[in-house]
Amino acid sequence: EQIDRTRAYRRASAVNLLGTKAIEIGVTTPGWYSIALSTLKAAGFSAGNGKHLHLYAEGTEQALEVSNGAVQFYGTGLDTPSTATRVYWLVNGSANTDHIAAPNLSGAISAGTNFLASVTQQDRNTYFPAANAANGIDFFGDLVEATSTNPSTSETLAAPDLASSANATLTVALQGVNTGAHNVTVALNGVTLGALAFTDLNVGTESFAAPSIVNGNNTITLTATTSGDLSLIASLTLTYERTYTASNDALQFTANGGTQVTVNGFTNSTVRMVDVTNPASPIELAVRDRKSVV
Numbered sequence: 001e002q003i004d005r006t007r008a009y010r011r012a013s014a015v016n017l018l019g020t021k022a023i024e025i026g027v028t029t030p031g032w033y034s035i036a037l038s039t040l041k042a043a044g045f046s047a048g049n050g051k052h053l054h055l056y057a058e059g060t061e062q063a064l065e066v067s068n069g070a071v072q073f074y075g076t077g078l079d080t081p082s083t084a085t086r087v088y089w090l091v092n093g094s095a096n097t098d099h100i101a102a103p104n105l106s107g108a109i110s111a112g113t114n115f116l117a118s119v120t121q122q123d124r125n126t127y128f129p130a131a132n133a134a135n136g137i138d139f140f141g142d143l144v145e146a147t148s149t150n151p152s153t154s155e156t157l158a159a160p161d162l163a164s165s166a167n168a169t170l171t172v173a174l175q176g177v178n179t180g181a182h183n184v185t186v187a188l189n190g191v192t193l194g195a196l197a198f199t200d201l202n203v204g205t206e207s208f209a210a211p212s213i214v215n216g217n218n219t220i221t222l223t224a225t226t227s228g229d230l231s232l233i234a235s236l237t238l239t240y241e242r243t244y245t246a247s248n249d250a251l252q253f254t255a256n257g258g259t260q261v262t263v264n265g266f267t268n269s270t271v272r273m274v275d276v277t278n279p280a281s282p283i284e285l286a287v288r289d290r291k292s293v294v
Helices: 037-042
Strands: 006-010 021-027 031-036 053-057 060-062 065-067 070-075 086-092 114-121 143-145 153-159 162-176 181-188 191-199 203-209 216-224 230-243 273-275 283-285
Touching: 021 031, 031 037, 037 070, 053 070, 070 086, 114 153, 114 162, 143 153, 143 216, 153 230, 162 181, 162 191, 162 216, 181 203, 191 203, 203 230, 216 230
Parallel strands: none
Antiparallel strands: 006 021, 021 086, 031 070, 053 060, 053 086, 065 070, 114 230, 143 230, 153 216, 162 203, 162 230, 181 191, 181 216, 273 283
16 A cells, blocks of 8 residues: 655635645555554544544545544546546545445355456557547557568556456547548467557447466567558457455455455455455455355
8 A cells, every 4th residue: 555645735616625734645556554553643634533524536535544543545546638537635624524434234145256456557658639539638658550570569467366367358539630441450379369550540449259368477469450550559458257365365256246255365464455446435344254254
């Protein structure tokens, strides 16, 4: 867990915080964040026992929890043309009752041993303003072109804890750079999956069955079949059956409501599970034992 930056100062906001001392917390990556009350104090912000703390983002109050001498919350970043950082504001106020909900649930059927997971690569290292993207973000990944020195473009996507290759798919999205037809062959780990065909300065998207997926790093090779064909990688997504296995003592997964999930791979007994279906209102779920969660 990490906080991008934390400092105390006075600033107006959409929640009418003008003249109120606040801590600004910048978050770029979704996850469970924890800031020790001692850290807040060292930054010049006295939070006391934390019972009067309130958290805001875009003018909306967010759920938080004060536990083990720290304020904790689920945070998410942004994906806009100007920034990837979502700013949270931590302030003192009236007694806070907007804490993480904890329902009393018991007994459920098993969710099984696998879930459908997706890993996406969406690089933003090439600026192409002619794309005029609907989302306003005209930044893309590497160039795919057919030349004698660069006949193909290869990217790597990690698929950890692969359970089965049976339902794996690879979705490729490319942004056309020049006018005319685009035809790009798609291969995964040296096995050709098919071709993506589209035209002009459009975005072409195609999903392919990906039985050649392997556990760990996977190599995606894109080859333009016609000289002069230019396109940029908009995104690459591998979707596959993944086991409920923690990696570095954490796992973000999906499961049907009302089911019981067993997660293996934890190295210590400090295990928490939080439902973040609604990121602004997370719900803490019960942990039954050291190696499994419900």
